[in-house]
Amino acid sequence: MTQTAVDLSTDAQAEICEALNQCVAETAVTTMLAQNFHWNVTGMAFAPLHELFQQIYEDHFAAQDDLAERVKALKGHANGVLAEMVKASKVDEYPDSKGASAQDMIKAMLAAQETLTQTIGGAGELAAKHGDTLTEDLCIERGRTHEKFAWFLRAHLDG
Template identity: 70%
Template structure:
């Protein structure tokens, strides 16, 4: 049965918020990874990759806000520190130089990681009767899978 966010049991809201905060952390780190690569890509594919990386980080910036606001909508705390996000995230930053193919491969892995995390968060929300969160997770997961497909196509 679908419940409003306020009607969810506190333990349900805590479990959902935990999964969403994991999703936010990974989205934030992936956003910065894409922006870092946007700034530093070079080579013959500079133009299209520069544009694709920008499309990714702009999408993810909006996405992280939607997810964090959903945490607040269920009356829980949205973890917003960079240090906390880096510690929690299964996606890692990248420092230093990387080839365009290495950038694509790292971003591809990040997209797949975030999509999987969102899928898991959506399953938790569905089990606990929060279809609105489930829908958001499906929508955002679909966006990450689309970017994974686009990046994978560059490596074929």
């Protein structure tokens, strides 16, 4: 049976919120990474990559809000402090993007999407363990989106 936010124990809520805040942090770092690449990508594939990176940051910007608002529904604190998010994130920024090739950017963004799939997948599994199917559903949907973007990016490297 579905456990609603109020049915969950305080410990379960806290555990799920911690996992979701990690997802928010990594999604936020990837949002900025995608915007950085959207601005700075160069080369023959400029137009489609400029567009793809925009698609990614727009998706991720909306997703970080959905994930953080799920934290609030579970009575947690949504961590919106950028410096803490960067520190906690397993997705790294790309400080050397000046002069980076389009291929370098695609590889870095692909790695970010794969990391996000893992982190959000883990949060979904934790939610499932506690019977929190509503959080699990959100995480599954996000996992599908990250795998779709990973495919889009990988397709550029296969050509």
